Amino acid sequence: MTGTAAIVARHNPEWHRYELLDGDAVIGKTLYVPFEDAAGPLRIFYHTRIDDAYAGQGLASRLAGAALDGTRQARMRLVPVCPYIKAYLAKHPEYGDLVVAPRPEHLALVP
Ligand SMILES: CC(C)(COP(=O)(O)OP(=O)(O)OC[C@H]1O[C@@H](n2cnc3c(N)ncnc32)[C@H](O)[C@@H]1OP(=O)(O)O)[C@@H](O)C(=O)NCCC(=O)NCCS
Known part of the structure; x- marks a missing residue:
């Protein structure tokens, strides 16, 4: 296998993150x-990072897709705070029904 084909995404619920693994x-x-309001559970996405050695190959996009699909499958909504996730959502309106606009109580929880 060559290039990025062997890299896989997975949820790490214990650490509240989606990860890309190369081996x-x-x-x-x-x-x-994780957050919960009267409308139910949601995830406040606040940071995305790809190692420099793997940059510019569409991997952040692959990771964002896995994270948003996983959030939908978990029947949760999401709050985009991370600029990369915000940019990804602007290009992928199919996730629009999941999005909750950031509120002060969300931002107060972000490290
Ligand atoms: C930003 C980052 C996650 C992109 O990873 P990547 O795997 O190289 O990204 P991809 O190849 O999947 O996507 C590149 C796209 O991301 C966009 N992008 C790059 N940096 C961005 C940022 N900080 N905010 C929003 N979009 C960004 C590029 O404009 C490009 O868009 P295009 O596909 O329309 O040309 C990576 O460079 C990184 O870890 N940077 C340091 C941490 C950081 O700034 N994180 C983002 C804010 S939390």
Whole structure:
């Protein structure tokens, strides 16, 4: 296998993040804070990072897609605070029904 084909995304619920793995190595992650309001559970996505050695190959996009699909499958909504996730959502309106605009109580929880 060549290029990025062997890199896989997975949820790490214990650490509240989605990860990209190249073999055993975590080479990218998108982090969230779990939150709940009257409308139900949601995830506040606040940071995305791809290792420099893997940049510019569409991996953040792959990771964001896995994280948003996983959030939908978990029947949760999401709050985009991370600029990368915001940009990804602007290009992928199919996730629009999941999005909750950031409020002060969300931002107060972001590290
Ligand atoms: C930003 C980052 C996650 C992108 O990872 P990547 O795998 O190289 O990204 P991809 O190849 O999947 O996507 C590149 C796209 O991301 C966009 N992008 C790059 N940096 C961005 C940022 N900070 N905010 C929003 N969009 C960004 C690019 O404009 C490009 O868009 P295009 O596909 O329309 O040309 C990576 O460079 C990184 O870890 N940077 C340091 C941490 C950071 O700034 N994180 C983002 C804010 S939390």
